Structures are given as structure tokens and as C-alpha cells.
Amino acid sequence: MILTHREWNFNIEIEGLNTIIIENPKLYRRILMDIDNQLSGLEGGFTLINELKEVKISSELYLVRSPFLISINDKxxxxxxxxxxxxxxxxxxxxxxxxxxxxxxxxxxxxxxxxxxxxxxxxxxxxxxxxxxTGVKFCEDTGKDIIERLLEHALIVQDYLMPSAIVYLNTRSLFSDIEWCDFTKELSVRNINAIFIERYGGAVSKLIEKRYTIDEDLCEIY
Incomplete structure (x- = not known):
């Protein structure tokens, strides 16, 4: 399964962990708007291809708009x-x-x-x-550290919704470099595919994280 956008020239394979860093603010806003719209079933600039056929992003990807808004008890x-x-x-x-x-x-x-x-x-x-x-739901400890909650949430999303990938917006800055490596390693071990869309970069989890960068001048580095 391949994800691309009309504003860039590379293809992202929906497998493992991918980080997209967009340093140009105007393009960054457009990308966020498109991914949010398309995961709500609206039109946008992303295209998702599976076995040479275009598929709906809303049926394959799960969006985490903010780590602070996640809940393992969403509808x-x-x-x-x-x-x-x-x-x-x-x-x-x-x-x-x-x-x-x-x-x-x-x-x-x-x-x-x-x-x-x-x-x-x-x-x-x-x-x-x-x-x-009777209000049956998962036990949810909102007092946990946000990083623990993110991992718990990812595991439950994968088990129950089985998306092709989880898309995270503006998440990397919450982690120290060591925490990031531990978090991405855990996702990799659990075979959870993830796409991180970020404004700025940080340390890379070597061997398990693919990184694509679009700089201020819209030059692509990957």
C-alpha cells in the first residue's frame, strides 16, 4: 500500500514507521488540512493505492490529531x-x-x-x-504519563480497528530521544504501522524509522 500527495514527489510505503517532516509552514498547514479532511471522508491531496487501485484513506488510516485528545473509549x-x-x-x-x-x-x-x-x-x-x-468500557487511567497512554492507545486501536497505519500529528516533540527510540521500537515489535507528520525533526530510531523531509524551500530529502 502506497501513500502519496500531489505536493511532493516521493511515495510512502505503508509498512513500518514513517516520519514526514515539513519545514515549510504553508505546505505543512495544507498537509494537515488534507489529512484531516480525507480521514473525515472529504476531498484532499492525498492518494492511497493498494494493489494498483485507489482506496479511501478514511477506511485504511486512523488519525491521532493530538496526543492529549486520545481515548481508548472512543466510539x-x-x-x-x-x-x-x-x-x-x-x-x-x-x-x-x-x-x-x-x-x-x-x-x-x-x-x-x-x-x-x-x-x-x-x-x-x-x-x-x-x-x-451498563456503560461497559475499557479501564482508562488519564493520570498516566502521556507517552504510556499513547502506547496503550496504539495497541488497542491496532487490536480492535486494525487500520493499515496510525497517523500521528505533532507528536515527536513530546518525547526525549531515548523515549522516542523506546516508543518506536515497541510499535515495531508489535507490528504497528505508523506515519508521523511533524513540523520539526529529532533523533531517528535507526533501522526501523524511515524519514522524509521537505525543507523551507520545498526541497525534498530522503
Whole structure:
């Protein structure tokens, strides 16, 4: 799978870790706007090719706009979690679920029976409704260091959403050089593909990180 943009001349293979440093501020703003728009399903300058066919960026990449806004309980992840739990119920606890469903519907019908306004209930309860009602979610410690949270988030995104790559914006500056090497090494060991779009560079994780630079004069270095 190859990612490119109409404003540069190189192709990025969606495999392993890639860092794109854009020192020209005008181009940097354009790139951020395009990746944000296209991951929201809108038009932009990026093209993603898989086996000679263009594919939607929004269906293949997962965007982390800010490390401080991440949550392992965002809607997409939770929906996948509920689907997994639903499968567990169907395979081993479906009889118990049907018993619970009958009990809940019977209770609700008793409550509304004497109401002066005509009321009715749906004929069934979806399995996912039980998890939503009880607020099932991942345990999330927002007091953790942001770097620990980034790694935890990456692991859960990969396990539940399985994107072709996670795209990070403005992340490198949060790390010391040693922390960066440890973080990228962990991503590599877990086979998580990542693209880091940065304004400025820093130390490179040798052997596992590919770097592309567009300088102030729009010259490309890679």
C-alpha cells in the first residue's frame, strides 16, 4: 500500500514507521488540512493505492490529531468491543441473554400498563444494548504519563480497528530521544504501522524509522 500527495514527489510505503517532516509552514498547514479532511471522508491531496487501485484513506488510516485528545473509549473502538462481546454472548451465553431479555420486557410492560397515555415497547432488545446500558468500557487511567497512554492507545486501536497505519500529528516533540527510540521500537515489535507528520525533526530510531523531509524551500530529502 502506497501513500502519496500531489505536493511532493516521493511515495510512502505503508509498512513500518514513517516520519514526514515539513519545514515549510504553508505546505505543512495544507498537509494537515488534507489529512484531516480525507480521514473525515472529504476531498484532499492525498492518494492511497493498494494493489494498483485507489482506496479511501478514511477506511485504511486512523488519525491521532493530538496526543492529549486520545481515548481508548472512543466510539469506533467501543463499537468494536461491543461486537466482540456480542459474539461471546451468542456463542456461550445466549440462553441467559434471552432469559434476561424476557425479564426486562416483562418489567417494562408492567410499568407502562396503567399509564394513561398509550405506550408501547420494541419487541426485542439488542445484545449491545445491555453493554450500553451498563456503560461497559475499557479501564482508562488519564493520570498516566502521556507517552504510556499513547502506547496503550496504539495497541488497542491496532487490536480492535486494525487500520493499515496510525497517523500521528505533532507528536515527536513530546518525547526525549531515548523515549522516542523506546516508543518506536515497541510499535515495531508489535507490528504497528505508523506515519508521523511533524513540523520539526529529532533523533531517528535507526533501522526501523524511515524519514522524509521537505525543507523551507520545498526541497525534498530522503
Amino acid at each position: 469506533k473502538i467501543i463499537n468494536k468491543l461491543y461486537a466482540e462481546l456480542k459474539g461471546d454472548v451468542i456463542s456461550s451465553e445466549f440462553d441467559r441473554f434471552q432469559e434476561l431479555e424476557r425479564s426486562i420486557l416483562s418489567f417494562v410492560n408492567e410499568i407502562i400498563f396503567n399509564n394513561s397515555i398509550g405506550l408501547e415497547v420494541d419487541c426485542s432488545i439488542e445484545i449491545e444494548d445491555i453493554f450500553k446500558l
